[in-house]
Amino acid sequence: MVEAVRGDLTTQRLDVVVNAADPSLLGGGGVDGALHAAAGPGLLQECRRLRRTTHPDGLTAGEAVATGASNLPCRWVVHTVGPNRHRGQSDPALLAACLTNSLAVARGLGARTVGVPAVSAGAFGWDPTEVAGVLTTTAAADVRAHPGLDLVRFVLTSERLLSLFQDALERARR
Structure with missing residues (x-):
């Protein structure tokens, strides 16, 4: 199931939340800053471990x-x-890859439920309507093609984003 809700990603009781991360993995603004603030210093410690080991240059x-x-x-x-x-x-394919790769990582962890923000619709300058279209189409196709996830929930911070994602989901389901 793929759905869109208005809410706060930091409060979602799901298996996984997707962070629209800064390339450094060391925190940033927007969703990234909110998740790091709510998670406390442990999240930054884990991200620093990634930088020391598998991702020395970030993502x-x-x-x-x-x-x-x-x-x-x-x-x-x-x-x-x-x-x-x-x-x-x-390139919309690069935006789609964010979600495809995130869902693959979530499935690899054994996750069944995933919360996703409007990746790139904020400070990264993408038109929110385009983001909604790309992400909802990608999520719908991914869930059909790769069983294992019970829920992909787009968690959106405004009524405008919610409306855009709900409209895009309707189109993706046709």
Whole structure:
């Protein structure tokens, strides 16, 4: 099932929440800053461990990697870096890869429920309507093609985003 709700990603009681991460993996603004603030210092410690070991240069757009959730009510955080339109990253396939890779990492963890923000619709300059279309279409196709997830929930911070994602979900289901 794929759904869209208005809410706060930091309070979702799901197996995984997806972080629209800064490429450094060391915290940033928006969703990333909110998740790090709510999780407490344990999340940053795990991200620093990733930088020391498997991801010394951080993440590039479209990649995804998991950490524990520290003080968040979920079990894991899957970090992905959305494409930054201000830096010329305007390929919808790169945005879709953020979600496809995040869902693959979540399935690999054994997760059944995943919360996702509007990746790249904020400071990274993507039009929210386009983000809604790309992400909902990608989620619907991924859930059909790869069983194992019971719920992919887009958790959106405004009524406008919620409306855009709900409309896009309706189109994706046709």
